[in-house]
Amino acid sequence: MTIGAVPSSVDHATGKSRIELKNVSRGFGEEWAREEVVQNLSFEIKPGDLTCIVGPSGCGKSTIVNLVAGYDAPESGEILLNGQKITGPGKDRMVVFQETALMPWQTTFDNVAFGPKLRGDGARADIDREAHRLLEKVGLGDFKRKFPSQLSGGMQRRAELARALINKPLLLIMDEPFRGLDAMSRPLMQEFFLRLFEENRRTNLFVTSEIEEAIFLADRLVILSNRPAQVRAIIEIPLPRPREFHMMNSPEVFEIKREALAILHDEAMKSFGGSVGAGARQMDVMEARP
Amino acid sequence: MSAVTIDQPQTPPSKTFRRRSKFERAISSLGFWRGLAGILVFLVLWEAAAYLKATLDFTIPFFGKLPAPTLVAAAAAEVVVQPGYWWSWVESFKRVLGGFIIAMILGIPFGLALAVNKYFRDVFFPPFEILRPIPPLAWVPASLIFWPTNEMSIIFVTFLGAFFTIVINVLGGARTIDVRYLRAAQSMGANQWHLFSRIILPGTLPSIFTGAAVGMGITWNVVLAAEMVSGGGSQAGGGLGFFIWSSYMGGSMEHIIVGMISIGIAGYLSSALIRWLGERTMPWQRAF
Numbered sequence: 217m218t219i220g221a222v223p224s225s226v227d228h229a230t231g232k233s234r235i236e237l238k239n240v241s242r243g244f245g246e247e248w249a250r251e252e253v254v255q256n257l258s259f260e261i262k263p264g265d266l267t268c269i270v271g272p273s274g275c276g277k278s279t280i281v282n283l284v285a286g287y288d289a290p291e292s293g294e295i296l297l298n299g300q301k302i303t304g305p306g307k308d309r310m311v312v313f314q315e316t317a318l319m320p321w322q323t324t325f326d327n328v329a330f331g332p333k334l335r336g337d338g339a340r341a342d343i344d345r346e347a348h349r350l351l352e353k354v355g356l357g358d359f360k361r362k363f364p365s366q367l368s369g370g371m372q373r374r375a376e377l378a379r380a381l382i383n384k385p386l387l388l389i390m391d392e393p394f395r396g397l398d399a400m401s402r403p404l405m406q407e408f409f410l411r412l413f414e415e416n417r418r419t420n421l422f423v424t425s426e427i428e429e430a431i432f433l434a435d436r437l438v439i440l441s442n443r444p445a446q447v448r449a450i451i452e453i454p455l456p457r458p459r460e461f462h463m464m465n466s467p468e469v470f471e472i473k474r475e476a477l478a479i480l481h482d483e484a485m486k487s488f489g490g491s492v493g494a495g496a497r498q499m500d501v502m503e504a505r506p
Numbered sequence: 507m508s509a510v511t512i513d514q515p516q517t518p519p520s521k522t523f524r525r526r527s528k529f530e531r532a533i534s535s536l537g538f539w540r541g542l543a544g545i546l547v548f549l550v551l552w553e554a555a556a557y558l559k560a561t562l563d564f565t566i567p568f569f570g571k572l573p574a575p576t577l578v579a580a581a582a583a584e585v586v587v588q589p590g591y592w593w594s595w596v597e598s599f600k601r602v603l604g605g606f607i608i609a610m611i612l613g614i615p616f617g618l619a620l621a622v623n624k625y626f627r628d629v630f631f632p633p634f635e636i637l638r639p640i641p642p643l644a645w646v647p648a649s650l651i652f653w654p655t656n657e658m659s660i661i662f663v664t665f666l667g668a669f670f671t672i673v674i675n676v677l678g679g680a681r682t683i684d685v686r687y688l689r690a691a692q693s694m695g696a697n698q699w700h701l702f703s704r705i706i707l708p709g710t711l712p713s714i715f716t717g718a719a720v721g722m723g724i725t726w727n728v729v730l731a732a733e734m735v736s737g738g739g740s741q742a743g744g745g746l747g748f749f750i751w752s753s754y755m756g757g758s759m760e761h762i763i764v765g766m767i768s769i770g771i772a773g774y775l776s777s778a779l780i781r782w783l784g785e786r787t788m789p790w791q792r793a794f
């Protein structure tokens with residue numbers, strides 16, 4: 217499969233960055249209850265690409281997000297952003313969290329303006345203007361003075377996108393951002409987000425457990441194995457941009473989906489089989505007792 | 507224009523009707539009238555019980571021992587014109603607010619320090635947890651000995667009643683703040699002070715007000731009990747607790763009931779004050 221051609225109209229000045237994970241490992245727990253969650257994980261996110269991480273539930277996707285965002289550090293290996301080692305959180309990488317992480321005590325507007333105001337990035341008037349512009353852009357012009365709890369699920373995600381984008385990150389990290397949205401708003405949010413991404417192709421790391429969503433959005437899929445997470449397959453999505461829903465009906469997509477699902481099913485069976493085996497062994501021990 | 511046009515939210519329909527005042531809304535709600543009817547039925551039953559006792563000498567259990575509400579009202583009318591009665595209010599409120607405000611001033615920083623600093627928690631939390639289960643009233647004798655004046659001991663015991671509740675609430679609230687708020691702020695460049703002032707403090711406010719509301723209730727309990735135990739000071743205005751106690755000593759059931767109702771009103775006013783402050787400080791909690 218080939219990489220979808222990057223349109224030449226792309227503005228290469230914004231949000232273009234390369235992320236490299238090199239032999240990254242992270243486990244939790246004391247030695248006697250050790251659990252390797254990420255082991256020798258290596259992959260790369262190309263500048264201007266939307267890379268989707270897909271993997272079985274609990275395989276370590278959020279752990280990877282925490283490592284790239286800098287909330288957590290790998291025990292071995294390293295993560296590079298444009299060749300520089302990541303050592304902690306920074307405004308060059310913004311995370312859109314699974315459920316809304318807007319601060320409930322601030323209005324939508326104050327949430328969006330939070331980062332630049334905290335850092336004192338430029339004059340207040342400029343920050344305010346940019347916050348207004350972004351809120352209009354994500355369709356929340358009339359909801360600036362509302363608190364996050366007064367917004368619908370979809371509006372909260374859009375506000376969160378605006379809050380991340382105002383910081384002009386080099387990389388946008390999204391950890392199952394649309395999980396929990398209802399069946400009506402999820403496709404709307406996907407399309408909305410696609411348009412936003414395709415406007416300037418800010419490098420994006422997108423975590424999802426929905427294979428359809430991944431294919432619809434991504435340039436590449438990184439399919440992870442069961443815990444400990446390792447790369448099981450990398451699939452390029454050759455669909456052109458702008459993406460449209462009807463593209464999802466092509467035989468190409470059907471083939472990719474079949475392939476990806478086969479791998480995921482395989483991994484899911486492994487974890488299932490593994491736990492059934494462990495359970496059965498435990499039962500034997502219990503029954504062997506007098 | 508921008509490529510992003512889908513899923514525009516609708517503007518809310520503009521409000522054409524005049525916003526009605528809180529009072530108007532209250533009296534037009536069915537719940538208000540049901541509540542009023544409940545109180546009226548209660549008063550009528552009470553009056554009837556007293557009437558039966560007076561005319562037929564038939565005593566309904568409990569109710570029959572009470573003076574009729576009309577008599578209580580008469581006693582109240584007599585009492586409210588005396589400055590001594592209002593001094594009881596002032597005395598009690600002074601003690602309640604004194605102990606309560608000191609408890610807030612010391613309890614909120616103490617609870618926050620316990621929440622954010624592990625070393626501080628390691629050192630101070632164990633003794634705190636040993637002292638916490640001691641009921642405030644168990645401190646009365648010791649504090650009467652320890653503090654030079656009665657007044658100080660009452661305020662001290664009142665303070666204790668609110669302090670432990672406030673600290674526990676602040677600690678719990680600050681420790682359960684969603685880590686994602688802290689992480690988001692860190693990504694946006696927040697330093698330690700920002701994390702504290704922009705996330706932990708506002709994130710703890712709801713718990714602070716919960717603690718304050720519960721603490722205020724405890725404070726009234728403690729003040730009234732302490733006033734009864736200590737005689738409420740030497741002068742006539744010894745607080746509402748002393749008012750009830752001296753009415754009991756004087757054998758006036760009407761005055762006892764006037765005192766009890768006064769305390770009910772005082773407690774209600776105090777919690778209304780806290781609710782009002784809470785709504786002012788945390789507008790996002792009122793939003794739905």
Ligand SMILES: Nc1ncnc2c1ncn2[C@@H]1O[C@H](COP(=O)(O)OP(=O)(O)OP(=O)(O)O)[C@@H](O)[C@H]1O
Pocket residue numbers: 244245253271272273274275276277278279280425443
């Ligand atoms: N801080 C931690 N301490 C101990 N164990 C952890 C920690 N963080 C993650 N884990 C473990 O790592 C494993 C993977 O967790 P993670 O949240 O990364 O998975 P995930 O793929 O994001 O799952 P989901 O699909 O449910 O979002 C889990 O079994 C979890 O118990």
Ligand SMILES: [Mg+2]
Pocket residue numbers: 277278279391392
């Ligand atoms: Mg996760």
